[in-house]
Amino acid sequence: MSKKSKKLTTGVAALVAPASHAAIVPVRDRHLRFNERWNYSPAPEVHTDIKIRPxxxxxxxxxxxxxxxxxxxxxxxxxxxxxxxxxxxxxxxxxxxxxxxxxxxxxxxxxxxxxxxxxxxxxxxxxxxxxxxxxxxxxxxxxxxxxxxxxxxxxxxxxxxxxxxxxxxxxxxxxxxxxxxxxxxxxxxxxxxxxxxxxxxxxxxxxxxxxxxxxxxxxxxxxxxxxxxxxxxxxxxxxxxxxxxxxxxxxxxxxxxxxxxxxxxxxxxxxxxxxxxxxxxxxxxxxxxxxxxGGKAANIICEDAPIDQAIEGIIQGIYFNQGHVCCAGSRLFVQESIVEPVIRRLRNRLSTLRVGDPLDKNTDIGAINSREQLGKIREMVESGKKEGAELFQPQCKLPSKGFFFAPSFFTGVTDSHRIAQEEIFGPVLSVMTFRTPEEALERANNTPYGLSAGVWTDKGSKVFKLATKLRAGVIWAETYNKFDPASPFGGYxxxxxxxxxxxxxxxxxxxxx
Amino acid sequence: MTRQSSSFGRVDQIMVEERAATFTKRSIKAESKMEGLRLAFSMLDLTTLEGRDTPGKVMTLCHKAMHPAPERYGVGPVAAVCVYPNLVPAAKAFLRGSSVKVAAVATYFPSGQSSLKTKLEDTRVALKAGADEIDMVIDRAAFLRGEYAKVHDEIAAVKQLCGDVHLKVILETGELVTYDNVRAASMIAMQAGGDFIKTSTGKVSPAATLPVTLVMLDAIREFFFATGIRIGMKPAGGIRTAKQALHYMVMVNETLGDDWLTPDMFRLGASTLANDILLQIAKGVDGRYQSGDYFSLP
Known part of the structure; x- marks a missing residue:
């Protein structure tokens, strides 16, 4: 067996650059860049034929x-x-x-x-x-x-x-x-x-x-x-x-x-x-x-989860419908060992979300429903900052008119932060970490609400273990915010x-x- | 040495297919459509891989690669032509002085069912003839038996032979069955020194699909953050329409972003795709669709 094959024994954790490679980007420059090389032209849904009555x-x-x-x-x-x-x-x-x-x-x-x-x-x-x-x-x-x-x-x-x-x-x-x-x-x-x-x-x-x-x-x-x-x-x-x-x-x-x-x-x-x-x-x-x-759902990402797909689940969980969703996965619990890659991917993913005209077919995040709701979201985000949590928002131009709020997430959040306890009803996620599934369970249930929850793990047994103990009316495993008329929806x-x-x-x- | 493919990270089938489908929902219009199509065209590996290929056929292909359409359409040459090793000399001769590269398939393409010695010899022939890029196939039989070290070492041996010549590693995802396997094979290929990872030979169905490409792009991103090396991506086979090509462009744009939206980092392996892209560009420029008769066959 050659020397090279030994590199394989510990999987992705041991990824190292092959010695032959010339162009190695130093760690501090390892970023992904978006929206500079090719951007999408406006693609508004034509609606001149549709009349709202006065x-x-x-x-x-x-x-x-x-x-x-x-x-x-x-x-x-x-x-x-x-x-x-x-x-x-x-x-x-x-x-x-x-x-x-x-x-x-x-x-x-x-x-x-x-x-x-x-x-x-x-x-x-x-x-x-x-x-x-x-x-x-x-x-x-x-x-x-x-x-x-x-x-x-x-x-x-x-x-x-x-x-x-x-x-x-x-x-x-x-x-x-x-x-x-x-x-x-x-x-x-x-x-x-x-x-x-x-x-x-x-x-x-x-x-x-x-x-x-x-x-x-x-x-x-x-x-x-x-x-x-x-x-x-x-x-x-x-x-x-x-x-x-x-x-x-x-x-x-x-x-x-x-x-x-x-x-x-x-x-x-x-x-x-x-x-x-x-x-x-x-x-x-x-x-x-x-x-x-209302709700303040926990979305629990275990270290054995398919991370790239879990990221999509997080996005669907909290940024769907501008976060105006009672079952939104607004509290993200990430297992300690995968926090860094999850946060990195979330940042990159948020940078590709398109905020703006709701009638543009390429818009991912539209307008906040009312000035009043926008005020509530801003107030909650301010409280998060005041309480010492760290806010991330991608660089995106918001329209000058209308009620818009950039998709956001907080790190450095604890269970006693207001942003971890109260429903924000906007595109704002609180990221917290956990060590064992038991701990995640206890903290997920530590809320006055109990509408929904999400579990991400590749282990079927863990899904059932967590799902039976989560006190919430709807629990999604390996997906989030999926609705069907045949599936009962409601809370604890x-x-x-x-x-x-x-x-x-x-x-x-x-x-x- | 055998190991479980899951230790390379896991892929959830339902969610990855759902995510891949979202890229097809983007509405690419007007200026962005023309830009996207021109960019896609510049990323083409114009391919002919048939037993009946002759220098004459390759000459046709090479000319099309350099002069794809009348100047007013503003379409530059493609990235490369992709041929069998014994046609590399012909391709090199026809393309002399142009920016179009010559890629050769090697390592007992498409099956890879031979000894390492034969595979290396095959590669040597292509290199000697002046190939700028080598498209090798992995040993799928070894991979599926869990002999990952064998797969790895073969790629590493071919890369050693290639030196600075760009190596594209074909996973033949249609034979790997699961997304977990595609991810594992991607990791092995990158680790072993491949400069590009490529979905398919074009000889097996299904060839490139959006979800398979997404799994590979995700693996490339992870490898980049772990090692600092940018690995290229080449979906090949089954991409026949300009619309499909734009789906792939959107996917790269929204997963790896700007640094991969270049012919150095992203290629589309195809033969009939070129003319459909030209048709769409001509429509954008002239304002009307033309018959296929107005575009030379590749």
Whole structure:
């Protein structure tokens, strides 16, 4: 055996330059450079054919009606800060009308309709959504700031998939719960957030309708436009009037839904703070409640993980949708022995992320949803710096107008830093290290939240060991932020209760006789 | 000596394929498209590797390599032509005075199923004829049996013979089956002194794919940070359209970056690709598509 072959015995750890090689770059100059030699020209999605209407009314009893207040509030494009529409400001009186319409529809048509008939409506809605996918994706990006890449490839296909999936359940509920008699609950009040406007509407409406309930839905005030386009689709699908009612507005509109006495079921997705208020208001009433709240998920990278792919998982975990994701992998736990290569790769990878115009097909990170949210992110990042953590941001030019924040990560973070404890809801990652998987587990669980977690290791046994002990509703192994209508989603602890999606998700909208 | 390939680092199949697919989603338009295509063209290894190759065929190829298209298209010569060893003298003669290099496949290409002595002799013939670059094949049979030292030592022996002549090491990834194996073979080839690592001979299907190339680019990056040596990359075989070529360009751009976006560090091994790139460039310049009849066959 030759001398040379001995170099192989310890694998990558022992990589050394072959003696024959002339051009060895000294350690201090070992950097990768990006975006200088060849850059991409702008590739905006052409959308001159897509019109956002100047004004959107409420959708009550199958009709578009003006708000009783007569008031409208502006909806702006967060990438340009320009107003592009006015949204009706719904009041308690409008909510009352909507609940009455929903009750009537529940009693007269929808609640009595056989499941196979309800299923037909849901299939029709799903197909219409597919047909109008491109338009809806563009509007979603214009209104909410998310990249067209994601709204087109992720949000909209999932929206349609949720309707298709639940359409299939509508006539099979008896088989989902053998020996029981599943019955709808009645009128569902549903309040959704701004991070996945249409997708959250689909998560709420599709199972409720499949189970025979009628709905009063309130979209978030910064992202109401696509919900109203969904209303048009529902009308086009001939959904009986009053089965779905959409009331736009602010927090007080949501409160009117929460406190309305004729609501049978409340479903809320949003912040833990508001979730707690809702839980208090509902206490002592007959209303059934499900909450899907905040998170501070741990993404655990073990030393035996496929590191290059784990990097992609970290990126998907925290920079997906500008970090506006309740299940974002915002706490990264890296095993001690691989910290240096992981940090190095993260830096390089962040340098290739393209931040800017959400409508550009090559944009990876779009606009922050609102000025208010941008302020929150900045405040949290300041606190991280103040508490002594080290911030990394790639050099990238942010547009001069609009709400943008460069993808960032902190090193030198401990469990007691605010950035390691509180939800930032932005493209900001906290990197921490661990020595043993047991330690990672203990620290991953050391949070008031419990929505999701990620595990990266090449050892199957370790995946199962960690996954069974992580107290979180969704655990991804060797991937992150993957969603499917058949897979139940929901949290532990302050991340809420109840599940959405899958057979378990149906239970949130049924009573079992 | 046998060892597990996993000690060279691991690759997750699903995630690497998912990541590779993202490079195909970039929208390369307008100026960046023309730039990318011109750059890709300058990285071509124009290849003919057939039993029926003659000096006449090689002359055609060499002329195309030097003068690919009318001047107004602004397309320079390709990086190299790639031929069998006994056609190296012909290629060298035709290319005299040009920047186009002559690459020769050697080491009992494409199977590598012979003795080291024969492989070295094959290489010697090519070198003697004046080849600027050697494209060798690894011993896949030895690799798959876990005899990594044998694979390593053969590459090292060929490199020793080559001296300053650039050595490209063909892994023949289509025969290595797993991404873990591709990563391990990449590490061995770089460690043993290869200047380039190359996916395929073009004689085995599948040849180059985006995920396989990504695994190799990731290995190159790791080797660079560990040793300070920049190893080149050459996907070869199966890249037939300008669009595919741009996918590879995007991948290099977003993984290894600027320092690898040159013909010294990145090559595309292909034969029919050249004319599709020219067709697209001509469309960019003239504003309309032309028939294939307007471009000379390579």
């Amino acid at each position: 004004r959107y009314d409420l959708f009550i009893g199958g009709k578009f009606v003006k708000p009783s207040s007569g008031k409208y509030f502006p909806s702006i494009n967060p990438a340009t800060e320009k107003q592009h529409a006015e949204i009706a400001q719904g009041t308690a009186a409008d909510v009352d009308k909507a609940v009455k319409a929903a009750r009537r529809a529940y009693e007269k048509t929808w609640g009595k309709m056989p499941g196979r008939e309800r299923g037909k409506y849901l299939f029709r809605i799903a197909r219409l959504l597919q047909e109008k996918m491109r338009d809806l994706a563009v509007i979603e990006s214009l209104d909410g700031g998310k990249t067209i890449r994601e709204s087109r490839n992720i949000d909209l296909p999932l929206v349609a998939a949720h309707f298709f999936y639940h359409a299939g359940w509508a006539d099979k509920l008896d088989y989902a719960f053998p020996g029981r008699k599943p019955q709808p609950l009645g009128v569902a009040g549903q309040i959704i957030p701004w991070n996945f406007p249409l997708l959250m509407a689909a998560w709420k409406l599709a199972p409720a309708l499949a189970c025979g309930n009628t709905c009063v839905l309130k979209p978030a005030e910064t992202t109401s436009v696509t919900a109203m386009h969904l209303a048009e689709i529902l009308a086009e699908a001939d959904l009986p009037e009053g089965v779905v009612n959409i009331v736009t507005g602010f927090g007080d509109t949501g409160a009117a839904i929460v406190n309305h006495p004729d609501i049978d079921k409340l479903a809320f997705t949003g912040s833990t703070e508001v979730g707690k208020i809702i839980a208090k208001s509902v206490a002592g009433t007959r209303k059934k409640l499900t909450l899907e709240l 602890k302050e991340s809420g209760f109840g599940r959405e999606g899958g057979k378990q998700g149906l239970l949130s909208y049924l009573k079992l006789g």
